[in-house]
Amino acid sequence: MTPGAGSAFDVAVIGGGIIGLAVGFELAREGARVAVLERERPGTGASRAAAGMLAPGHEAGTDPVLYELGLRSYRLWPPFARDIEAAAGTLTGYVGRGIAVVATDEPEAAGLRERAEREGAVRRLRWLPPDALPPYLDRFQGVRGALVFEEGGHVDPVATVRALAAAFAASGSLWTGAEVLDFRDEPGGPGASGRRLAAVRTPWGEVRAGTFVLAGGVSNAALSARLGVALPVIPVKGQVLAVQPPPDLRGFLDGQVPVFGNGVYLVPRLDGRLLVGATEEPEAGYDRSATLGAITRLAAAAQRLVPALERARWLGAQTGLRPGTPDRRPLLGPLPRYPNVIAAAGHYRNGILLAPLTARIVAGLCAGREPEFDLGPLDPGRFVTAPGSDHSMPGPCPGAGKGTAGSEGADTVRKHQWRS
Structure with a gap:
């Protein structure tokens, strides 16, 4: 129009x-x-380069302002998604089952355990040792524990x-x-x-x-x-890739919980796709091209975390420019x-x-x-x-x-x- x-x-x-x-x-x-x-x-x-994660407790890091903003906004998402879907007659892909951050070595596990002790009551997070991991992490390799945020989820940005x-x-x-x-x-x-x-x-x-x-x-x-x-x-280029996981990763897809680990994040979609992201490339300026090096690094990191992804079917890559600020x-x-x-x-x-x-x-x-x-x-x-x-x-x-x-x-x- x-x-x-x-x-x-x-x-x-x-x-x-x-x-x-x-x-x-x-x-x-x-x-x-x-x-x-x-x-x-x-x-x-x-x-275009967003995985659609709703992760107020993790993405904010140590910034209390970003955490407060993120938490307030996350709690608005369920009615917001319902209102959009009712007005549009189409779905947003909203799922609110939390997010997980996995540790792949002992120093990382110690840091996440300490964070759970320090922030658990405030940010509604808890540490799960290796013998208490949820089923959706069964196919993840070398996980020494996971930090689970109850308040989190994802939507399909597109x-x-x-x-x-x-x-x-x-x-x-x-x-x-x-x-x-x-x-x-x-x-x-x-x-x-x-x-x-x-x-x-x-x-x-x-x-x-x-x-x-x-x-x-x-x-x-x-x-x-x-x-x-x-x-x-400031433009900060980001690249993400999409794959169709093999059938033996059905448990992870059914869990519908985004997972951070090994320098990447994995976001399951309701339609069966899996998104792997993401790069941060402030040096790229306004360039939006997908690059083989970035996509290869993302794929390799994801496979180290979940070896079964070696058999995933390639669906494509997307790039976008995130609008950053100095703080x-x-x-x-x-x-x-x-x-x-x-x-x-x-x-x-x-x-x-x-x-x-x-x-x-x-x-x-x-x-x-x-x-x-x-x-x-x-x-x-x-x-x-x-x-x-x-x-x-x-x-x-x-x-x-x-x-x-x-x-x-x-x-x-x-x-x-x-x-x-």
């Missing part, structure tokens, strides 16, 4: 990946008039993006081939500092909105730079200089996991609601610089503080009820 010249909306979301579509879906459910502008097809960015696109299109306007060619801004108005974005120009004409959301994945760096604010979104935390909140532009950027490896929470946060900011928790650590202004400058922009960003939308943000991102 494409816009007509002069189209006007409450909110225009730039980017049709899982973050942009989730934001659009949430806003449309609240009654907002929403357009999602995607320059290619939905899900052609980071989702199926989820497809379902989200259909669900959003039922109540919003999804446009493909709608690359942002330029921005049109204007003074912020009486009592407001900075400027406000008035419209974006696309091949299909100008699109006006009261609020704009930058959800373009790695493109957010270039998009924000056009507005005179450079979001430090690995996302950028969520109004953009410095443009309080009516909301950044939903830099989700790195956690875009799938954080999609429902990001959608809720951004919908609240667009409607002028007070945040449910402190967004300060996610403030886009925390290390935003002007293009060509090494100096930080003045901050903090309006609306990014704890329990307040900020006086400037309240003036620009108004509290209101969306029109019916």
